[in-house]
Amino acid sequence: MINISLPDGSVRQVAAGTTALQVAQSISEGLARNVLAAKVNGEIWDASRPIHTDAHLLLLTWNDVDGKKTMWHSSAHLMAEALEALYPGVKFGIGPALDNGFYYDVDLGDHKLSSDDLPKIEKKMLELASLKKEYVRQEISKIEALGFFHNKGDEYKIDLLQNLNDGEITLYSQGNFTDLCRGPHIPNTGFVKAVKLLNIAGAYWKGDEKNKQLTRIYGITFPKQKELDEYLVMLEEAKKRDHRKLGRELELFTFSDKVGMGLPLWLPAGAALRERLQQFLQKAQLKAGYLPVITPHIGNKQLYITSGHYEKYGKDSFQPIRTPQEGEEFFLKPMNCPHHCEIYKSKPRSYKDLPVRFAEFGTVYRYEQSGELHGLTRVRGFTQDDAHLFCRPDQVKEEFCKVIDLVLYVFRSLDFTDYTAQISLRDKEDRSKYIGTDENWEKAEQSIIEAATEKGLRTVVEYGEAAFYGPKLDFMVKDAIGRKWQLGTIQVDYNLPERFELEYTGADNQKHRPVMIHRAPFGSMERFVAVLIEHCAGKFPLWLTPQQVAVLPISDKFNDYAKEVLETLQQLDVRGFVDDSNEKIGKKIRDAEIGKVPYMLIVGEKEAADKAVSVRRQGDGDKGAMPIAAFAQMVQNEVNEKLNAL
């Protein structure tokens, strides 16, 4: 007999060799029907794999991330089976699960797959799924495995086998399809009730462009058709929210081939929005003791040799510009930190001065490969809401806490309510790739963990994800339709203080090295605005939106009154415009609705007589008439409610 501990703390005694599925059955038949896989002592297993030792058991269903991933991995096998049925001789690369679905890299020989072929494959997958074939695990020797795939003519699997050791090789089969696979898999194909193959792309074997390019097919599956339908609706919604589309429609930004790819041009409305975001953060930073600094757009090559960035990124940067007479080399600045280090060094520092916090909305330029550019999220020139905090080692935790406060204030003000913090620490095994003393690292890592805990953050710890110069904490937010984005980042850095020989005089009258914290709540203005656009679907919070109010006269007889209304509002810090176009009120309303202006003020004979406005809320319709001042007060209240939450 073995002991199986369940998450609720209970322990069940079962015969050795009992499977997770059998345990589930002993709990309830309904649960057993929904079990996709199991976590056995923290490792994900097939639900049908016998357990021979005492174990902690967690049953995984569709509600668990790992359950979903197991299903999607199995779906990749299902797709492979369908492909093999439709295109005999097809060879397979790898077919993993993703956060949202799965893909399989395949070599179809001469056959060129197009998106028109996908429905056919989907149909075949559903047909095979309905057979409810079991996924069968089989341990096999390396020799046998090599023989099997040699027979099949699948050179990619043979390539994969080269790096595997005897004793760790398993095959999984379902129906007529057998694949080299570590597993685990769902019990049978019958769980797959809905399939959507999303797109096709080229991908090199093992991601190396020297290798042959395979066809990558992306797909997603669900246990219910309804969930697939919802997912497709979400994809449609995502398309509607695409910041590139909304950016054009709302006239926020544009690109020009003449200016250069990846170099955004901010239009007046977008610039107003961005300025307002900057002012908002600037104000919060001043309150938090930051000192604004300004540095130039270029820096001498020597600066980056000192910082170490030249060695690491020099070849991949925009190439240096030279002074015509002396031939001195300058780089477009790819980050602000080296400049800020030199500001720190501009005078001797005492331990009493620390921390000092230099903040700058600094525009930086980085060479990004042409294929990687994407709207505002991936550009070649962007502005970081950058700041560098220079502090004593004993201040790291407190500074971290303060930065976390600031980041959360930003999130709250912009309605990002769903976020997690990823704590990136050193690789547990290999510490050689990091610089800085063990002692300092230990301290910094502890500081971050304690700060995050103190602030009650929902955290994920990732080992080996730290930068070579220090641990960091990144904020991942979920937007309104459930997509994850990495926004703010806080990083501890031991490298630059070392390289720039930064010092302060301690209470002991000795020289000490400060610790540097890089932080950017937005990350970059460009990327943040892009995420914000998609998060709120272009309907920005009232305090931020470029135009808060559209004043719409019923006819041109009331244009003067409309202008009077606007002037009154502007004096009360409400911003807007008058639509005095020669159109009927219905058209003006429609234009303002499409332009996502939060408030429309309809003014005609009645309003002019009463010195009032008829209020209409975007997306919500008529709110009735009120005096101008009352409306302005309402707007101010709505704005303050959001911004004074700190």
Added chain:
RNA sequence: GCCGCUGUAGCUCAGUGGUAGAGCACUUCCUUGGUAAGGAAGAGGUCGGGGGUUCAAUUCCCCCCAUCGGCUCCA
């Protein structure tokens, strides 16, 4: 940078081996209208760029450029 898709008016898109069309937007005029599109007229395109085939290319072929979807990379 690599692979694939696409490129026609400001935007969304039709179309053709004989040098182009719609809707919206824009301009002018009529209309003065009460909560999501009033009417009429007009202007607007070297059909991404270059080369080739052809009597003739926006259309067929080649090369570039850019977009999009991926790959690789990301201080």
